[in-house]
Amino acid sequence: MSATLAGWAPDSTLASQAMVEPAAHKGGMRQFAAGVTIITTAHGDERAGLTATAMVSVTADPPRLMVFINKNVLAADIMLRRGALGVNVLAAEQEDIAKAFAGMIPDVHGMARFNHGAWDTLVTGSPMLSGALASFDTRVIGVTEESTHYACLCEVLAARETPGLPLLYFNGAFHRLP
DSSP states (O other): OOOTTTOOOOOOGGSOOOOOOOOHHHHHTTOOOOOOOEEEEETTTTEEEESSSSSEEEEEETEEEEEEEEETTTHHHHHHOOOEEEEOOOGGGHHHHHHHHOOSSOOOOGGGGSSSEEEEEESOOOOOTTTOOOEEEEEEEEEETTEEEEEEEEEEEEEHHHHHEEEEEEETEEOOOO
16 A cells, blocks of 8 residues: 655645646647556446556556546446456557547447457456457555546556557547557
């Protein structure tokens, strides 16, 4: 579990500095190319998933990663109740799956998203995408609220990888490496 570093405090002279406007922040972040993931979970008969670019490795030993989930998506509640997440790093040819889980395909919602791609499980029962560049089966060990998102610290229980090239998200669109 994480904790505040003993004795740490920010420089007090920074407290009076105003934050950048959200539009400027978003504009800058659009210039940051990111890998595309599908975050999934299963709880009883429910399966839920969403497309996300906000995932990062935290440590290799112990194996941990952090996933950020928008609090306003329906999948967030199921993901928090279950406490297990599948993190699937998409290959370049999986753009249609990214769009399905991002709500970019009309009339594809909820469990119908899982009709796109082939799915199996590893350890926790979270759906894992066949052919993903990497899949991490995780248990959530900590959650903090960060404005509009939940920050989920996860321990990796199982992982698999497939050779290929990544699907990237840059400047508001999906891209592939040449």
